[in-house]
Amino acid sequence: MLNLVIGGVAACWMGCGPMETVPDIRSASAAGDKIAEAExxxxxxxxxxxxxxxxxxxxxxxxxxxxxxPGGDVPRERGVCTDVVIRALREGAGMDLQKLVHEDMNRAFNQYPAIWGLKKPDPNIDHRRVPNLIAFFKRQGFMVDGGKDKANYLPGDVVTCLVGNRPHIMIVSDKTAEDGTPQIIHNIGSGVKEEAVLLSFKLTGHFRVKGSGFNGP
Incomplete structure (x- = not known):
């Protein structure tokens, strides 16, 4: 006797009644995809x-x-921690940090860290350096006093920290760890990842982007 599956119901070719219902895996998968997309x-x-x-x-x-x-970027498959933030703010907030940081450094070069021995702004690299982004965000009035209270960290916030003695930058996710601490999205050495490490490092800055205009003096 030949059995066929028709419309998710197992039926025999010889005309016997319907047998056990078989889940439609494709429909379940499509529904799951729609839920994930909506989320x-x-x-x-x-x-x-x-x-x-x-x-x-x-x-x-x-x-x-x-x-x-303006609008420059390194090849999409590579980058550093700052490139995650640059791309996210450019694509998610219409904010071109390359252009904004360069213009602000032209206006107030002495307000930025003198770490690299430069005598004038360099639009190829300035916005890709964490200390420069900290200076820019502070000058824009984006700083938030979040402390270590996890409730103060909102999705889309930008957080800076020290990993060892090296500056690092990351974006707060809308996903949380089991204890409610927000996860973060960053590139710390092996590509972009979403991880529950927000409070694992010494925090040095917490910023909330309010717009794409220039607010500096």
Missing amino acids: ENASPPIVRAARRQIEETTIYDPAYVRLKY
């Missing part, structure tokens, strides 16, 4: 733009690269 669309734009990089940026590469200006 992702509910995330703030900055978080969505950061999360998209998880599958795209898989290489940590700190090489100096000559970029077009």
